[in-house]
Amino acid sequence: MQTVAAAEANRQFSSLLQQVKKGASYQITSRGEPVAVLMAFARYKKVKQTKTKIGDLLAMPGIGDVSFDIPTWTEIARPAEFS
Numbered sequence: 914m915q916t917v918a919a920a921e922a923n924r925q926f927s928s929l930l931q932q933v934k935k936g937a938s939y940q941i942t943s944r945g946e947p948v949a950v951l952m953a954f955a956r957y958k959k960v961k962q963t964k965t966k967i968g969d970l971l972a973m974p975g976i977g978d979v980s981f982d983i984p985t986w987t988e989i990a991r992p993a994e995f996s
Contacts, residue, residue, distance in 0.1 A: 916947075
C-alpha cells in the first residue's frame, strides 16, 4: 500500500482512481497521520465481511500461514508479604 498526503490525493484524485481500478491501494495522510484508505470497492466489501482488522489484511498478506503459539501463564498469584 502506498502512502499519499491528502493535499496530493486531492490534486491527483483522477489518477489515483485509475490506479485503484488496476488494483492499487492508498493510505491517505493528513499532517503525517493516516486518516483514510482508498481501495477498490470489491476489495472493501471483502474486507468488511471478515472479522479481521483491515490493517492486518492490507499490511500482512498470507498471515494465515504463520503459526503462533501463545504461552500460558502457569504460576498462581500469591498475596504479597510486607513484614
